[in-house]
Amino acid sequence: MNNIYDVIVVGGGHAGCEAASACALKNHPTLLITSNLKNIADMPCNPHIGGSAKGIVVREIDALGGIMGKIADKTHLQIKMLNVAKGPAVQALRAQGDKIAYPREMLKYLQSLKNLTIQEGMVEDLIVEDATVKGVILADGTKIYSKIVILTTGTYLKSDILVGNTRTRKGPHGEEPSNHLSDRLKDYGFQIIRLKTGTPQRIERSSIDFSKTKLELGDDTFHTFSFDLNPCYRLEDQVPCYLTYTTAATHQIIRDNLNKSSMYGALDDIKGIGPRYCPSVEDKVVRFADKERHQLFLEPESREYDDIYLQGFSTSMPPEIQEQMVHSLPGLENAKILKYGYAIEYDAIYPTQLTASLETKILHNLFTAGQINGTSGYEEAACQGLMAGINASLKLEDRPPLVLGRNEAYIGVLIDDLITKGIRDPYRLLTSRAEFRLLLRHDNADIRLRKHGYDVGLITEEQITKLHNKLSEISRLKEYMKSTRVKIDGHFQEIFQANNLSLPTTSLSLEQLIKRPEINFKIINQIIEIPFTSDIQEQVEIDLKYEGYIAKAIKEAEKLTKLEKKQIPADINYDLITNLASEARQKLKEVRPTTIAQAIRISGVNPSDIAILSVYLKKEYNQNDN
Amino acid sequence: MEDTICAISTSMGIGAISIIRVSGPDAVNIVNQIFKSSHDLTKVASHTIHYGYIVDGSTSVDEVLVSVMLAPKTFTTEDTVEINCHGGIAPTNKVLELLLSHGCRLADRGEFTKRAFLNGRIDLLEAEAVMDMINAQTDSQRELAMNQITGRVSNLINDLREDLISIISNINVNIDYPEYDDVTVVTNDILLPKVQAFKTKIAHILAESRNGQIIKEGIKTSIIGRPNVGKSSLLNALLDEEKAIVTDIAGTTRDIVEGEISLNGIPLHIIDTAGIRQTEDKVESIGVEKSLKTLANSDLVLLLLNNNEPLSREDEELFKQVSQKNYLVVINKCDLPNKLDISSLSIDPKRLIRMSISQGTGLDDLKNKIIELFNLGSIATADPTYLSNARCIGILENCLHKMEEIEEAIKNNQPIDMLELDIRLVWEDLGRINGTTYEEELLDEMFSRFCLGK
Numbered sequence A: 001m002n003n004i005y006d007v008i009v010v011g012g013g014h015a016g017c018e019a020a021s022a023c024a025l026k027n028h029p030t031l032l033i034t035s036n037l038k039n040i041a042d043m044p045c046n047p048h049i050g051g052s053a054k055g056i057v058v059r060e061i062d063a064l065g066g067i068m069g070k071i072a073d074k075t076h077l078q079i080k081m082l083n084v085a086k087g088p089a090v091q092a093l094r095a096q097g098d099k100i101a102y103p104r105e106m107l108k109y110l111q112s113l114k115n116l117t118i119q120e121g122m123v124e125d126l127i128v129e130d131a132t133v134k135g136v137i138l139a140d141g142t143k144i145y146s147k148i149v150i151l152t153t154g155t156y157l158k159s160d161i162l163v164g165n166t167r168t169r170k171g172p173h174g175e176e177p178s179n180h181l182s183d184r185l186k187d188y189g190f191q192i193i194r195l196k197t198g199t200p201q202r203i204e205r206s207s208i209d210f211s212k213t214k215l216e217l218g219d220d221t222f223h224t225f226s227f228d229l230n231p232c233y234r235l236e237d238q239v240p241c242y243l244t245y246t247t248a249a250t251h252q253i254i255r256d257n258l259n260k261s262s263m264y265g266a267l268d269d270i271k272g273i274g275p276r277y278c279p280s281v282e283d284k285v286v287r288f289a290d291k292e293r294h295q296l297f298l299e300p301e302s303r304e305y306d307d308i309y310l311q312g313f314s315t316s317m318p319p320e321i322q323e324q325m326v327h328s329l330p331g332l333e334n335a336k337i338l339k340y341g342y343a344i345e346y347d348a349i350y351p352t353q354l355t356a357s358l359e360t361k362i363l364h365n366l367f368t369a370g371q372i373n374g375t376s377g378y379e380e381a382a383c384q385g386l387m388a389g390i391n392a393s394l395k396l397e398d399r400p401p402l403v404l405g406r407n408e409a410y411i412g413v414l415i416d417d418l419i420t421k422g423i424r425d426p427y428r429l430l431t432s433r434a435e436f437r438l439l440l441r442h443d444n445a446d447i448r449l450r451k452h453g454y455d456v457g458l459i460t461e462e463q464i465t466k467l468h469n470k471l472s473e474i475s476r477l478k479e480y481m482k483s484t485r486v487k488i489d490g491h492f493q494e495i496f497q498a499n500n501l502s503l504p505t506t507s508l509s510l511e512q513l514i515k516r517p518e519i520n521f522k523i524i525n526q527i528i529e530i531p532f533t534s535d536i537q538e539q540v541e542i543d544l545k546y547e548g549y550i551a552k553a554i555k556e557a558e559k560l561t562k563l564e565k566k567q568i569p570a571d572i573n574y575d576l577i578t579n580l581a582s583e584a585r586q587k588l589k590e591v592r593p594t595t596i597a598q599a600i601r602i603s604g605v606n607p608s609d610i611a612i613l614s615v616y617l618k619k620e621y622n623q624n625d626n
Numbered sequence B: 001m002e003d004t005i006c007a008i009s010t011s012m013g014i015g016a017i018s019i020i021r022v023s024g025p026d027a028v029n030i031v032n033q034i035f036k037s038s039h040d041l042t043k044v045a046s047h048t049i050h051y052g053y054i055v056d057g058s059t060s061v062d063e064v065l066v067s068v069m070l071a072p073k074t075f076t077t078e079d080t081v082e083i084n085c086h087g088g089i090a091p092t093n094k095v096l097e098l099l100l101s102h103g104c105r106l107a108d109r110g111e112f113t114k115r116a117f118l119n120g121r122i123d124l125l126e127a128e129a130v131m132d133m134i135n136a137q138t139d140s141q142r143e144l145a146m147n148q149i150t151g152r153v154s155n156l157i158n159d160l161r162e163d164l165i166s167i168i169s170n171i172n173v174n175i176d177y178p179e180y181d182d183v184t185v186v187t188n189d190i191l192l193p194k195v196q197a198f199k200t201k202i203a204h205i206l207a208e209s210r211n212g213q214i215i216k217e218g219i220k221t222s223i224i225g226r227p228n229v230g231k232s233s234l235l236n237a238l239l240d241e242e243k244a245i246v247t248d249i250a251g252t253t254r255d256i257v258e259g260e261i262s263l264n265g266i267p268l269h270i271i272d273t274a275g276i277r278q279t280e281d282k283v284e285s286i287g288v289e290k291s292l293k294t295l296a297n298s299d300l301v302l303l304l305l306n307n308n309e310p311l312s313r314e315d316e317e318l319f320k321q322v323s324q325k326n327y328l329v330v331i332n333k334c335d336l337p338n339k340l341d342i343s344s345l346s347i348d349p350k351r352l353i354r355m356s357i358s359q360g361t362g363l364d365d366l367k368n369k370i371i372e373l374f375n376l377g378s379i380a381t382a383d384p385t386y387l388s389n390a391r392c393i394g395i396l397e398n399c400l401h402k403m404e405e406i407e408e409a410i411k412n413n414q415p416i417d418m419l420e421l422d423i424r425l426v427w428e429d430l431g432r433i434n435g436t437t438y439e440e441e442l443l444d445e446m447f448s449r450f451c452l453g454k
Helices: A014-025 A054-064 A068-075 A101-111 A181-188 A248-256 A281-287 A319-327 A378-396 A410-421 A445-456 A461-483 A490-498 A510-514 A521-527 A534-545 A547-564 A582-591 A596-601 A607-620 B027-033 B089-101 B111-118 B124-135 B139-149 B152-176 B188-217 B231-239 B282-296 B313-322 B363-373 B390-411 B416-434 B440-449
Strands: A004-010 A030-034 A048-050 A078-082 A092-096 A116-120 A123-129 A132-138 A143-151 A160-163 A166-169 A192-199 A202-204 A214-216 A241-245 A295-300 A307-311 A337-339 A342-349 A366-368 B005-008 B017-023 B048-056 B059-069 B080-086 B219-225 B257-263 B266-272 B300-306 B327-332 B352-354
Touching: A004 A014, A004 A132, A004 A378, A014 A030, A014 A068, A014 A101, A014 A116, A014 A143, A014 A378, A030 A143, A048 A054, A048 A068, A048 A378, A054 A068, A054 A092, A054 A378, A054 A410, A054 A445, A068 A101, A068 A378, A101 A116, A123 A143, A123 A181, A143 A378, A181 A192, A248 A281, A248 A319, A319 A337, A366 A378, A378 A410, A378 A445, A410 A596, A445 A461, A461 A510, A461 A534, A490 A521, A510 A521, A510 A534, A521 A534, A534 A547, A547 A596, A547 B416, A582 A596, A582 A607, A596 A607, A607 B111, B005 B089, B005 B111, B017 B027, B017 B089, B017 B111, B027 B080, B048 B089, B059 B089, B080 B089, B111 B124, B124 B152, B124 B390, B152 B188, B152 B416, B188 B266, B188 B390, B188 B416, B219 B231, B219 B282, B219 B313, B231 B257, B231 B266, B231 B300, B231 B327, B257 B363, B282 B313, B300 B313, B300 B363, B313 B327, B327 B363, B352 B363, B390 B416
Parallel strands: A004 A030, A004 A143, A030 A116, A143 A366, B219 B266, B219 B300, B300 B327, B327 B352
Antiparallel strands: A048 A092, A078 A092, A123 A132, A132 A143, A160 A166, A160 A342, A192 A342, A202 A307, A202 A337, A214 A241, A241 A295, A295 A307, B005 B017, B017 B080, B048 B059, B059 B080, B257 B266
């Protein structure tokens, strides 16, 4: 039994990489088991990283000491800021990843970690004693022991590839999935659900006539996900994407052949529930019949090969129909399909069976993260992997878990949603899921989270000092803005006229000036050069300009914090609360919320149920506390 | 297990009958133990009435009718028994004592309604309405409360929330799918008319609701004026009874006297205040202080002047105070020679009434002016589906205020996603009206206001 690790991570996808990295960086001997080294940090679906809300998650991962942002910065094909025309709270980065370079860089990084061992193998069972996990059992019967196991198996639990009327037990690249692990989890008492997701065709670049499509370039200014890296790409080297649309002919082909799609009757044994926000093109045509066309993005997958990913065209039609469909698209009349679209069905754990630290309620020392918890998306997976890794390590160190609040991070929103509300379809993080999005911005992820990263031991002295310097620069600039007045002189008037702005009547402070909706630092710098770096200016501009809104958000967040202080005892017996509606009782028993704040968020639990619960708690638990 | 609670549900004192209500799992059992009749209450069908006697051992206490209503189709959704006994304090109290000694607990203030709410039988608005219903004294009040109980007002609020949700969801789709042009992008230009329309809607409901509040709470009217101009006489004339002490010694009314009349079915609460003048008398000066406070809380102020005396400095001072309020100037003693010159006061002629209380002239004029001023003629016929209590109106006023801020922010070119944050707050606030949004403090406050028994 010399193979005792502190942590075994099962699965080398985006969740597994973060989990393994976090544990290893914290000096816990860690074993990462992957079915195939080639699949480390694989991107089997779309090639981009980030996007609305997700881009902010990548920043949060970086702030906490995760790695996704840094690898993406080093390898992307293009990067842009989304929602620039809207307010600062909803801006997010989106990069076009490189499906070869990203996994290669990740593997190189993981192999450089001295406490991490990477091994190929297929895990088919867990070693369990007294409802506590002690290690894993491989397909060949080998037992490997560890103090903690983190399952990050992605779509590989009993995955089936669906194309037309065929169902094949395979992973995304045609490899063997794990056939028994989800059954074993069921035996241990887990509720297992079946989900599905789909992916579109890959097209050979040289067969596309790009003149019929619209060019989509990266930004002409530099961006990085990471707070620690300087941009390491050249603006002009960014690879473009292209935009095209479905046509009336496409829609006709789909309607004529609907019964041949796996999802529309060709297969009658589909149990998996697909993501609502990422419908197949069949779904789009059927559900939005009045839409004349749908957007499709042609996205390069790598600098190192020629496949173009046909974003927005995911389908489970048989290959011959997919040929017709693709050829009906402008620019793709003669396109050569390198890989057909398919749907994949897989097993997942119903996530209300997890605690906020991502440890399961059923088996001690077992953590799960990523698609196994019912989410979709690389970023959603990565951030859960990081949190599972952090909390596994904290548990090994006898320290309390790190649980991020909904008012603190998108990661907090995601995990709370999963464990409180459960899921119906694969969960994608959306800006609209965050009630405090104004506090959870792209630009302030480091201010929000670096301190946590430092406390858990993933952020270095040097990194935290950098943050402290930034914070003091911010307050210095605010002071400067308050104390510096500008006169309405000729120079001032010239700039205002050039920018088509109405002139103020009296001299005013820079603070008053920046608070005007139409003024920004770009204009102020023309009037008077501000002796601070642009990222400090950005922070101060947001803080001052949206002061009122931010103050309101903080006030709302405080209401939540107050309700979060109202703890629900772990041993509460919901059967003793006579007046609860039966649906509410069942949901409360299932989720077992730890606070009133969490209980309010459970769907099916109404305000009157919360009132009853509060009255009961007051009566039964706080009787003597005044 | 919940307690079984009981309380006297009718107002105590004189009355042909009083009703004692018992609710909870043991309701039927407990009443059965003190009820003598040919029927065993534990075996009777739900929603039936039974004749018999309430007994204390072998002594009959009262001849009664007992209604048995079994869960869940009752107000509290629990088993409920109502005992109709003969009015009078002694027998009613005796029955209550018997119930208590057989295992019932005396209900807390508002506990029946609280149970109905907690058991999901009624929503928050309805719970509030139940209290209004109990306190209703006019038909308009009852109708208003009934509308709230049947959920019509809740639906109104839900419709408003639906309006906002469609705006909110569209903006959110724009934020979450910035690269797709499939959905209309909501810009400030598109948003502005929607916000304005919504604002108008709220303002309309609010205006109607204030009427509702008038129906329910009446018009707080205070009478002010220098000592001995006839304030108490006016009050008495309106009330048609000798409530306030009327003498011709200035300063007789040392406290605030209240009375109530009904004007077109709307209650008018009239308050006679101590004459306001500079005074050395301690008792009287407390009265004067109170009068000024009353003035501040009034919906309508009647300023009384004396036709038979020249305008004094104090009159001018008083007019200055009331002119900030909804006022009427009443010139009394018009039967006596005119010595009053009001040309220095800029009185709106529509707000001026001449009368002689002692001769009984001008009283109808005054009433008609009040009806006109508060639009009381049309209120009674208006659709009563509106909010009618101060809490709800307060929230709605706050929503209107926020919509005004949003409108302003749109004009100031604030980013759309900032605007959405405020729209969402309005949506949540609306939910607080009918209890869709959870608010803890509210429950405690509400239930402490409910009268015992219902």
